[in-house]
Amino acid sequence: MTIKVHFYSYFKDLTGCAEVWETIPGGFAIADLHQRLMARFPRLGPMQKSTLIAVGVEYQPRDYVIREGDEISLFPPVQGG
Amino acid sequence: MTIKVHFYSYFKDLTGCAEVWETIPGGFAIADLHQRLMARFPRLGPMQKSTLIAVGVEYQPRDYVIREGDEISLFPPVQGG
Amino acid sequence: MRRQLSITTAPINETVLLGQRSLSSDMGAVVYFLGVVRGTEQNSIITGLHYEAFQSMAEHQFEQIFQEMEKRWPIESVRLIHRLGMLKVNEPSLWVEVVAPHRGEAFAACQFLIDEMKRVVPIWKKTLKPGEGRVPRVPEA
């Protein structure tokens, strides 16, 4: 399946884009997608530990299995206020 | 010596006045004055434990020895806000 | 630490107070507290409150609290207005503003100020109940 991935804040600069499409096999977890994206965009690597990942408008754990139609977002620690 | 005593809040109703003069001997402490006032105004008696006493604009302990010119204030627990 | 204190029968005008706010560029947090007269007091319906102060002592006690705040937190300014006299339900009786670099100290200092006020500042209130001109000041036994 092909899913849409969004980047926010300076992750847009690290990847050079605000969104990308990724084609992934069934059973792919968020952790797998994160590895795939770090390979595609090496500058995401150093941010690995602090990267936050959401599916739609909810945070999801690394073992969440991605489903058809999910929109995934990756971003650095939040800084509202 | 003769000193001025002020009452605030419902202590004015209990005593029927906002201020009184008391003539006291030298070496009289706040605790002594309080006893004297409760004898003079018996309705202050039930409030004994919660009565707050100030000399001028400062709270003082019960063993504070009253000096010439001191103005003493008696009042119930404060309720600002 | 700048301070402004007013214990007054004049109504609290929040808009005017906001307009008088001054904030240096190092300040990142402002906390306000507004105390409002509630329609009930100890589960009875009331129509208002009458506030009375021992004014000179109240000012002195507030000043001592301000000094303690200044020792504890890097506050730029504190402003406090306490109403006196007759207040209707829904009218503000207390307005407090604390300006500080960060929110933690602004919240802590504002709460400290109000807690200490309630402990030591000689201000009292009398309840006004429906149908009464003024309630008796003496609490029931």
Added chain:
Amino acid sequence: MRRQLSITTAPINETVLLGQRSLSSDMGAVVYFLGVVRGTEQNSIITGLHYEAFQSMAEHQFEQIFQEMEKRWPIESVRLIHRLGMLKVNEPSLWVEVVAPHRGEAFAACQFLIDEMKRVVPIWKKTLKPGEGRVPRVPEA
């Protein structure tokens, strides 16, 4: 619990917000927090901040925080405005109002809301330094 949330590029107008306040007669406490852009960020002088949000997720996360507040405290209403876009030093970026029966719950709920916002709501800021049009978004290694 009534709620009003606005994540917007429009400037925060405190006077207008005050004028829209609604308070039932059981409410005795209103706490406000104003977050203001400081002139320094990590000890460097800045001229402003640019705020960006993942808007739909930010709104959803705020709603979840509001639901938790509602469970924990008897709050009548909460209003929160967060600015987006370019803000100068001294401009407010965040305005919060919590209305509750008593001050303890109003302070606790307001602080909870801000703490939770800083933990989960997807909003980010970039610093603008003197002489720069825009700072690089990537933090230095």
